[in-house]
Amino acid sequence: MNIILLGPPGAGKGTQARMLTDDFGLVQLSTGDLLRAAVAAGSEVGKKAKAVMAAGELVSDEIVIGVVADRLDEPDTKAGVIFDGFPRTAAQARALDRLLAEKGLTLDAVVAMDVDDDLLVDRVAGRFTCAACGEGYHDTHKRPVREGICDNCGATEFKRRADDNAETVRSRLTAYHADTAPLIGYYTGTGKLKTVDGMADIDEVAGAIRDVLA
Numbered sequence: 001m002n003i004i005l006l007g008p009p010g011a012g013k014g015t016q017a018r019m020l021t022d023d024f025g026l027v028q029l030s031t032g033d034l035l036r037a038a039v040a041a042g043s044e045v046g047k048k049a050k051a052v053m054a055a056g057e058l059v060s061d062e063i064v065i066g067v068v069a070d071r072l073d074e075p076d077t078k079a080g081v082i083f084d085g086f087p088r089t090a091a092q093a094r095a096l097d098r099l100l101a102e103k104g105l106t107l108d109a110v111v112a113m114d115v116d117d118d119l120l121v122d123r124v125a126g127r128f129t130c131a132a133c134g135e136g137y138h139d140t141h142k143r144p145v146r147e148g149i150c151d152n153c154g155a156t157e158f159k160r161r162a163d164d165n166a167e168t169v170r171s172r173l174t175a176y177h178a179d180t181a182p183l184i185g186y187y188t189g190t191g192k193l194k195t196v197d198g199m200a201d202i203d204e205v206a207g208a209i210r211d212v213l214a
Contacts, residue, residue: 001026001080002105003213004087006183007113008176010124010169011198012205016113017082019206024213025079031086034067035059045070065095072103080108090182110187111209112180113198117173120199125166131157 001024007013017028038046039053045066052059064086071077087093100107126139132155137143145151150158163172187193194212196205 001108001213002083002100003080003108004083004110004187005113006110006180007198008115008120008180009172010120011113011115012202013084013113015202016205016209017084020082020209023210027077027079027081028084029068029071029077029081029086030084031064031068034071035064038067038070043070061089061092061095064092065099068096069099069103072099072105087183088179090186093183093186107192109213110183110190110193111212112184112193112195113205114195115198117170120173121166121169124164124169127164128158128160130155131159 003020003026005013005017020026021028035046035049035053039050040046045063049059049063049067052063068083068086072081083096087096097107122140123138126141127136128139129136130150130153133150133153135150135152137158148156148158150156163169184193196208196212198205200208
């Protein structure tokens with residue numbers, strides 16, 4: 001089974017992808033991770049990516065498709081993969097279709113996590129984590145039982161991501177919707193788009209995704 005997870009930053013794609021890997025034995029493919037791995041490995045496409053990134057330029061679709069192609073040739077992907085954060089444009093979607101066809105593979109479903117922008121801004125802008133163990137918290141929805149002390153490990157230091165603020169989150173949402181709108185239309189046309197409520201509880205979202213994949 002090969003699927004694409006669509007959703008803006010903070011929607012919980014990473015969490016849902018990890019749950020899907022456990023449930024179905026799929027491999028999560030994040031293009032950012034793939035690019036870093038290719039650069040570290042010194043592969044041909046990795047060398048190209050390194051040169052582009054060193055120059056401060058955006059990595060081309062050709063390079064991204066190249067690292068995806070190399071990764072799909074590895075044996076652990078035979079049970080299927082989850083494309084996380086890719087494709088980002090209709091051009092990349094068409095390139096992915098061609099790549100899968102060349103390898104005799106199919107795309108089984110595209111799952112879009114539908115979100116409420118205002119609620120998502122509140123969710124992301126209010127989150128913070130324990131600096132020691134990574135346990136997640138929220139200013140409103142999940143504070144430590146004892147103020148200033150991690151429920152999980154007892155540490156007293158917490159941290160926030162620099163980009164977890166309302167202005168930055170709204171900017172990322174605007175960019176996401178601009179990039180994703182063509183993808184929604186593209187995959188609706190193929191009949192493979194499935195939409196779930198991305199604002200529900202984690203387990204409810206996971207259940208909805210399993211239902212649309214059944």
